[in-house]
Amino acid sequence: MRKTLFSVLLAVMSVSGTCLAQSGQASNSFAVKTAHPSPYNLNGSQFPRIEADASVTFQFKAPDAQKVQVAINNVPFDMIKGADGVWTYTSAPQDLGYRNYWMIVDGAMVLDPNTNAFIGYSHMCNGYEIPDPDGGFYELKDVPHGNVLIKNYYSKTTKGWRHVFIYTPPDYEKNTSARYPVLYLQHGGGEDERVWIEMGRTNLILDNLIAEGKAKPFIVVMETSAALKPGEVVAAPQPRPAQPVGTAQPAAPAGQAATAPRPRFNFDTYEELMITDLIPWIDSNYRTLASQPNRAMAGLSMGSAVTRQVALKHLDKFSSVGILSGGSVAPADITDKSKVKLVFMSFGSRENGSANLKAAADVLNQAGIKSVSYVSPLTAHEWQSWRRSLREFAMLLFKN
Amino acid sequence: MRKTLFSVLLAVMSVSGTCLAQSGQASNSFAVKTAHPSPYNLNGSQFPRIEADASVTFQFKAPDAQKVQVAINNVPFDMIKGADGVWTYTSAPQDLGYRNYWMIVDGAMVLDPNTNAFIGYSHMCNGYEIPDPDGGFYELKDVPHGNVLIKNYYSKTTKGWRHVFIYTPPDYEKNTSARYPVLYLQHGGGEDERVWIEMGRTNLILDNLIAEGKAKPFIVVMETSAALKPGEVVAAPQPRPAQPVGTAQPAAPAGQAATAPRPRFNFDTYEELMITDLIPWIDSNYRTLASQPNRAMAGLSMGSAVTRQVALKHLDKFSSVGILSGGSVAPADITDKSKVKLVFMSFGSRENGSANLKAAADVLNQAGIKSVSYVSPLTAHEWQSWRRSLREFAMLLFKN
Numbered sequence: 148m149r150k151t152l153f154s155v156l157l158a159v160m161s162v163s164g165t166c167l168a169q170s171g172q173a174s175n176s177f178a179v180k181t182a183h184p185s186p187y188n189l190n191g192s193q194f195p196r197i198e199a200d201a202s203v204t205f206q207f208k209a210p211d212a213q214k215v216q217v218a219i220n221n222v223p224f225d226m227i228k229g230a231d232g233v234w235t236y237t238s239a240p241q242d243l244g245y246r247n248y249w250m251i252v253d254g255a256m257v258l259d260p261n262t263n264a265f266i267g268y269s270h271m272c273n274g275y276e277i278p279d280p281d282g283g284f285y286e287l288k289d290v291p292h293g294n295v296l297i298k299n300y301y302s303k304t305t306k307g308w309r310h311v312f313i314y315t316p317p318d319y320e321k322n323t324s325a326r327y328p329v330l331y332l333q334h335g336g337g338e339d340e341r342v343w344i345e346m347g348r349t350n351l352i353l354d355n356l357i358a359e360g361k362a363k364p365f366i367v368v369m370e371t372s373a374a375l376k377p378g379e380v381v382a383a384p385q386p387r388p389a390q391p392v393g394t395a396q397p398a399a400p401a402g403q404a405a406t407a408p409r410p411r412f413n414f415d416t417y418e419e420l421m422i423t424d425l426i427p428w429i430d431s432n433y434r435t436l437a438s439q440p441n442r443a444m445a446g447l448s449m450g451s452a453v454t455r456q457v458a459l460k461h462l463d464k465f466s467s468v469g470i471l472s473g474g475s476v477a478p479a480d481i482t483d484k485s486k487v488k489l490v491f492m493s494f495g496s497r498e499n500g501s502a503n504l505k506a507a508a509d510v511l512n513q514a515g516i517k518s519v520s521y522v523s524p525l526t527a528h529e530w531q532s533w534r535r536s537l538r539e540f541a542m543l544l545f546k547n
Numbered sequence: 548m549r550k551t552l553f554s555v556l557l558a559v560m561s562v563s564g565t566c567l568a569q570s571g572q573a574s575n576s577f578a579v580k581t582a583h584p585s586p587y588n589l590n591g592s593q594f595p596r597i598e599a600d601a602s603v604t605f606q607f608k609a610p611d612a613q614k615v616q617v618a619i620n621n622v623p624f625d626m627i628k629g630a631d632g633v634w635t636y637t638s639a640p641q642d643l644g645y646r647n648y649w650m651i652v653d654g655a656m657v658l659d660p661n662t663n664a665f666i667g668y669s670h671m672c673n674g675y676e677i678p679d680p681d682g683g684f685y686e687l688k689d690v691p692h693g694n695v696l697i698k699n700y701y702s703k704t705t706k707g708w709r710h711v712f713i714y715t716p717p718d719y720e721k722n723t724s725a726r727y728p729v730l731y732l733q734h735g736g737g738e739d740e741r742v743w744i745e746m747g748r749t750n751l752i753l754d755n756l757i758a759e760g761k762a763k764p765f766i767v768v769m770e771t772s773a774a775l776k777p778g779e780v781v782a783a784p785q786p787r788p789a790q791p792v793g794t795a796q797p798a799a800p801a802g803q804a805a806t807a808p809r810p811r812f813n814f815d816t817y818e819e820l821m822i823t824d825l826i827p828w829i830d831s832n833y834r835t836l837a838s839q840p841n842r843a844m845a846g847l848s849m850g851s852a853v854t855r856q857v858a859l860k861h862l863d864k865f866s867s868v869g870i871l872s873g874g875s876v877a878p879a880d881i882t883d884k885s886k887v888k889l890v891f892m893s894f895g896s897r898e899n900g901s902a903n904l905k906a907a908a909d910v911l912n913q914a915g916i917k918s919v920s921y922v923s924p925l926t927a928h929e930w931q932s933w934r935r936s937l938r939e940f941a942m943l944l945f946k947n
Contacts, residue, residue: 190669190737209655213611232654249660254632255609257657260649260671264664269590271660287699287708295697297744299687308687323723337590344697 185262185275192261195248195275201240203275207259208233209252216251220529221268223251242497243279244531245346247272265345269337274346283355285348285534290358291317295350300428304420306377309370311425312340313433314350316357316364326434328365328441328545331421331458332537333450335472339371346530352538362541368429372446372453374417414456421457426464440488443544445469447533455480462486467544469493471536472528474500475507478514488547491540493521495532519543585662585675592661595648595675601640603675607659608633609652616651620929621668623651642897643679644931645746647672665745669737674746683755685748685934690758691717695750700828704820706777709770711825712740713833714750716757716764726834728765728841728945731821731858732937733850735872739771746930752938762941768829772846772853774817814856821857826864840888843944845869847933855880862886869893869940871933874900875907878914888947891940893921895932919943 185195185203194206205217210232216223217236226234247267250257258264264271296313316327332349334342343349349367356362430437442465444458445451451473458465459480467489470476476490490511494501504520511518521539523532585595585603594606605617610632616623617636626634647667650657658664664671696713716727732749734742743749749767756762830837844858844865845851851873858865859880867889870876876890890911894901904920911918921939923932 189666189671207655209653211613211654212652215655250655250657252612252652252655252657253609254611255607255615255650255652255657256660257650257652257655258660258664258671260656260658262671264658264671266589271589271658271662271664289701292699294694297695297697297750299692301689350697 187263187274187276189261189263195262195273197275197277198237201243201277202238203241203277204235204237205248206233206235207250207252212253214251214253217248218251218256219248220246241277242526242529242531243277243282244526244529244534245274245276246529247274249273266339266341267337279531284538285352285355287351288355288358290354292354293317293319293350293357295344300424300432302374302420302424304376304416304424305374309374309420309425310340312344312369313429314344314353314367314369315433316366317354318364319366319434323434326436328363328443329429329433329435330365330367330541330544331425331442331444332367332369333372333444333446333453334369335446335448335450339373340369343367343369347533347537349537352534353541356538356541363545365541365545366429366433366435368425370421370425372414372417372450374420376416379416414453417453418457418460422461422464439464439486440466441545443467443469443489445471445491445537445540446473447471447536448473448528467491469536469540471533471540472498475504476511476518477507478511478516481511481514481516484514484516487516489543490516490518491521491536491543492518493523493532493536493539495523495526495528497525497527498532587663587674587676589661589663595662595673597675597677598637601643601677602638603641603677604635604637605648606633606635607650607652612653614651614653617648618651618656619648620646641677642926642929642931643677643682644926644929644934645674645676646929647674649673666739666741667737679931684938685751685755687751688755688758690754692754693717693719693750693757695744700824700832702774702820702824704776704816704824705774709774709820709825710740712744712769713829714744714753714767714769715833716766717754718764719766719834723834726836728763728843729829729833729835730765730767730941730944731825731842731844732767732769733772733844733846733853734769735846735848735850739773740769743767743769747933747937749937752934753941756938756941763945765941765945766829766833766835768825770821770825772814772817772850774820776816779816814853817853818857818860822861822864839864839886840866841945843867843869843889845871845891845937845940846873847871847936848873848928867891867944869936871936871940872898872928875904876911876918877907878911878916881911881916884914884916887916889943890916890918891921891936891943892918893923893932893936893939895923895926895928897925897927898932 180199182196182198184193185197194204196204198204207215207226209215215226215234217226219238224236226236228234249272250259258271259273262273265274293314293316298311298313299308300311302309332343334340353362357364429435444454444465445468446454451470454468454470458468462483466486469491471493475492481487492504492508494504501522504522508518508520521536523535526532580599582596582598584593585597594604596604598604607615607626609615615626615634617626619638624636626636628634649672650659658671659673662673665674693714693716698711698713699708700711702709732743734740753762757764829835842865844854845868846854851870854868854870858868862883866886869891871893872895875892881887892904892908894904901922904922908918908920921936923935926932
C-alpha cells in the first residue's frame with residue numbers, strides 16, 4: 148500500500164507538471180498535496196510522515212524517557228510526549244529532497260529502527276524525502292536502465308581491499324564493442340562510496356538523461372576518499388556544520404570573492420591510490436575510453452576538495468572537473484588551461500558563495516577556460532543541490 | 548587501522564588453519580585471539596568490541612538515561628552505567644558469524660548510529676561479526692570476482708517497480724557467449740533482498756568456490772517475497788522468535804519427525820510475480836540457460852516456505868530446491884519425482900529438527916528423490932548456518 152500510494156503521488160505530480168523549483172519560485176509555497184509516509188519507512192511505519200505543506204511529522208515511542216528530540220541535519224528540535232508514551236514533533240515546511248535526521252533520547256544519540264539508515268555526518272542516520280514537483284529527473288521510469296555494480300578491488304597503495312560502486316550506462320552490456328568515457332564522483336565529509344547511489348540517485352539521473360538524449364552515455368566510478376596506508380593515521384573527518392533547514396544562509400557580500408573551502412584533510416593517499424590503483428584497474432576491467440579527454444572528476448563539498456587535489460593536479464589525466472558546493476576555481480588554480488575542457492561549479496542558492504559563482508565562471512571564461520556555473524534554487528548544502536548539479540554537469544560532459 | 552588490524556587477524560586465523568567448526572568441536576572453545584572492533588563499526592568506533600574469547604563488549608553513551616539494555620537477536624541484557632554516562636555490557640562467548648542487535652534506552656528501541664545498519668526482524672538492526680577460523684570461504688580473497696548488480700524491473704503483477712540483486716559469476720563479462728544456470732535465493736521473515744549479499748556474502752562464497760573449481764558458475768537472483776497487488780493487504784510479517792545466543796535449543800526427541808514450519812503468510816502474489824514477471828525478465832535480460840534443469844530455488848526460514856510454494860508447485864520450471872532452516876521435505880510433497888534433481892535440506896545443529904534431518908533425506912532417497920542434508924555445527928537459526936548451507940548447496944548445484 149505504501150509503495151502504491153507513493154507511486155500514485157509521483158504520477159499525480161508528474162501530470163501536474165509544475166516546475167516551481169526550476170523556475171525559481173519559493174519552494175515552501177509548493178504543497179505536497181497528499182500527506183504520505185516517507186518512502187524509506189519500513190514495516191508499515193507511518194512516520195516520518197510528509198505533510199501536505201511539506202512539513203514533516205515525526206513520532207517516536209519512548210515511554211520512560213524524560214526528553215526526546217529529533218535532530219534534522221544536526222539541528223535538534225524538542226518533541227512532545229503523549230499519554231501513550233509516543234513523542235511527536237511536526238517541523239516547519241522543508242526544502243525539497245532528501246534530508247538526514249536522528250533522535251536524541253535522554254542524551255543518547257540514536258536511530259529509529261523503523262525507517263532505513265543512510266551514511267552521513269560520519270555515522271548512520273535516518274532519512275526522509277520531500278517530493279519535488281520537478282523531481283522526475285531522479286525518479287525510476289520506464290526507460291532503459293544501466294547497471295549499478297558493487298565491486299571490490301585490491302589497492303597496492305593501502306595494501307587492502309577497496310569497495311566501489313560503478314554505474315555502466317544502459318547500452319553497455321548490449322553494445323559489447325563500445326567504449327565509454329568515465330566520471331569519478333566523490334562523496335562529502337562523513338560520507339562514503341554509497342551516497343551518490345543511495346541519496347544521489349546517480350543511476351536514475353543518468354538513465355533518464357540518456358533516454359532523453361540529453362547526456363552522452365558514460366561510466367561513473369564512486370569510491371571513498373578515506374584511504375590510509377598501513378600505519379598511517381589522520382584526524383577523523385569532522386561532520387558538516389549544522390545547517391538549519393529551510394533557513395537561508397547569508398550570501399557573501401556583493402563583490403566579495405566566494406571563499407573556497409580549504410581541504411581540511413590530507414588526501415595524498417587517495418590521490419596516489421586513484422592514480423596508481425583505481426584508474427588503471429577501471430581502465431583494464433571496463434570498456435573505457437582511457438584517455439584524458441574522456442576522463443572527468445567531480446565531488447560534493449569535501450569531495451570537491453578531493454577533486455581539486457587530484458584532477459587539477461593531474462590535468463594529464465582529467466579534462467573536466469565538477470566542484471559542487473565547494474567554492475569556486477580561479478584561473479591561477481589551473482596550471483595548463485589548454486588541457487581543460489570544462490570547469491563546472493555549483494551551489495545551492497542558500498549557500499554562501501552562490502551569489503558570486505557566475506562572476507567566478509565569467510573570470511574563468513575570460514581567461515580562456517570554459518566554465519559553467521549553476522545555482523540550485525532554494526536549496527542549501529544538501530542532496531537536492533547535488534542531484535540537480537549532477538544533472539546539469541552530466542548534460543555538458545564529454546560533448547566536445 | 549581498524550581494517551588493517553582485521554585483515555591481519557584474518558590472515559593469522561587463515562594461517563592457523565584450524566577447522567573446529569567443521570570438525571564439530573565446541574565453537575565456544577575457539578579463542579578469537581586478538582580483541583578487535585567489529586568490522587561494521589564506523590568513524591573509529593571501538594564498540595562493539597569482539598573479545599579474545601568470542602564474547603562481545605558493547606558501550607553506549609546515554610548520560611541521562613535511567614535504563615539501557617542491549618538486545619542480541621531480540622534477547623535484552625541489562626547494561627551497567629559508568630560515571631561518564633557510558634553504559635557497558637559484555638556478553639557470554641558467542642556463536643561464530645553475524646548477529647543482529649539493538650539498544651533499548653528508557654523503553655525506546657533504538658540503533659547505535661556508530662556502527663552499520665542491516666535489515667532484520669522487519670526493521671533496521673545493528674550487527675556484529677565473530678570471526679570463524681573456518682570462515683575463509685566467505686572472505687574477500689584475491690580470486691576473480693563476479694558482479695553484484697543492483698537492478699530495478701517493472702512487475703505487471705504488482706504494477707510497481709521491484710528492486711533486485713543479481714550475482715553474475717566472474718567469467719560472465721568476459722565470456723560473452725556463455726550461458727549460465729540460475730538460482731533464485733530467498734530471504735527470511737522480516738528481511739528483504741539485501742540480506743543474502745550483506746550478511747549472506749553470497750558473492751564471496753561463490754567467487755571462492757568457483758575459483759577452487761568446487762562449484763559450477765551460476766547466476767543468483769535475490770528478490771523480496773514481499774509482493775502485493777494494488778489494493779491487496781496482508782498481515783505484516785512477524786519477526787523471528789527470540790533465540791538466546793549460544794544456547795542449544797532442545798533437539799526434537801529421537802524418532803519424532805522434524806516439524807516443517809508452515810507458511811504463515813500468503814505468497815500467492817509473489818508466486819505469480821516470479822512465474823509471470825521475474826523469471827521471464829531474468830531470462831530475457833541475462834545470458835541464462837532458460838530451462839528447468841538449469842533453474843533452482845532456495846530460501847532460509849520463511850524463504851524456504853516461499854521455495855516450497857513456488858518451486859515444488861512449479862516443477863516444470865525448477866529442478867533443484869534448497870530448504871535452509873525450514874524443516875524437511877517428504878516424498879508426498881513432490882508431485883513428480885522424475886523432475887527433481889536435488890532436494891537439499893539444512894539446519895543449524897542448535898535448531899529443532901536438525902537431529903532428524905538426515906533421516907528425512909534418507910526417506911527421500913529411498914523414494915528415488917535425490918536428497919542431501921547438512922547440519923551446521925554449533926550454530927542456531929542464524930547467518931552462519933545459512934552461509935555454510937549455501938556453500939554446501941552450491942557445490943552440488945547444476946552438476947548433473
